Amino acid sequence: MFYDTAKNNHGLRFTPLKALVAPRPIGWISTLDKNGVANLAPFSFFNLVSDRPPCVIFSGGGPKDSWRNAQETGEFVCSLATWDLRYEMNASSAEVPPEIDEFTISRLTKAPSTTVKPPRVAESPVALECKYVSTTTTPRDEKTGKLHHLVLGLVVGIYIDDRFIKDGLVDTGAMMPIARMGYHDYAVVRPENVFTMELPEHDAKGNVLGPWGKKQS
Numbered sequence: 001m002f003y004d005t006a007k008n009n010h011g012l013r014f015t016p017l018k019a020l021v022a023p024r025p026i027g028w029i030s031t032l033d034k035n036g037v038a039n040l041a042p043f044s045f046f047n048l049v050s051d052r053p054p055c056v057i058f059s060g061g062g063p064k065d066s067w068r069n070a071q072e073t074g075e076f077v078c079s080l081a082t083w084d085l086r087y088e089m090n091a092s093s094a095e096v097p098p099e100i101d102e103f104t105i106s107r108l109t110k111a112p113s114t115t116v117k118p119p120r121v122a123e124s125p126v127a128l129e130c131k132y133v134s135t136t137t138t139p140r141d142e143k144t145g146k147l148h149h150l151v152l153g154l155v156v157g158i159y160i161d162d163r164f165i166k167d168g169l170v171d172t173g174a175m176m177p178i179a180r181m182g183y184h185d186y187a188v189v190r191p192e193n194v195f196t197m198e199l200p201e202h203d204a205k206g207n208v209l210g211p212w213g214k215k216q217s
């Protein structure tokens with residue numbers, strides 16, 4: 001099948017787009033508003049977009065406290081959403097008024113960050129401390145008139161729970177990160193699902209040497 005996204009003429013029960021770009025990592029974004037009230041919400045329109053300098057983007061549809069706070073205060077933190085924290089992550093997505101602190105309603109603990117003011121999720125094994133860089137917007141959707149705000153942040157400090165560092169490497173599988181798929185579906189990384197593949201080598205003619213172990217032509 002093929003469908004035109006403007007017409008949305010897929011004929012399926014629900015728009016399939018988010019089931020097709022999957023799994024998407026979840027940025028669990030904490031911010032403070034101008035009055036110091038904490039805010040926490042998951043964003044699956046989120047990713048690491050560069051490593052040097054280290055930058056992340058999250059994207060909010062409609063007015064969201066997270067991007068407004070990040071813009072106004074210049075800081076945000078992304079904690080890692082994991083299998084053990086799946087219900088808390090989900091609870092923190094509640095669309096509540098800005099004066100409500102989602103750490104409290106999600107029964108999570110705040111831990112102080114090192115380089116920025118917004119706290120991290122203490123129960124999460126990783127937190128990226130970010131300085132706000134800029135916001136850009138998507139075009140307006142022709143049908144609904146809606147747009148998304150894309151917030152770019154520079155990662156200035158990173159917290160890693162030492163229990164997940166083994167032989168000088170981070171054991172991501174052991175953290176069991178969760179990711180968003182389409183509909184109400186999620187994926188989880190478990191240690192047994194992690195596989196390793198080194199970059200391929202090429203000869204001067206561009207032939208790939210391996211990973212099959214012999215020269216391919």
Ligand SMILES: Cc1cc2nc3c(=O)[nH]c(=O)nc-3n(C[C@H](O)[C@H](O)[C@H](O)COP(=O)(O)O)c2cc1C
Nearest residue numbers: 041042043044045059060061064065066093094095
């Ligand atoms: C797993 C998950 C991923 C989500 N991803 C996004 C997203 O990428 N963008 C968005 O606007 N809302 C997303 N939401 C909904 C927001 O978390 C929700 O609207 C939240 O209340 C926003 O909070 P805020 O207004 O405090 O920023 C997601 C919800 C869940 C459960």
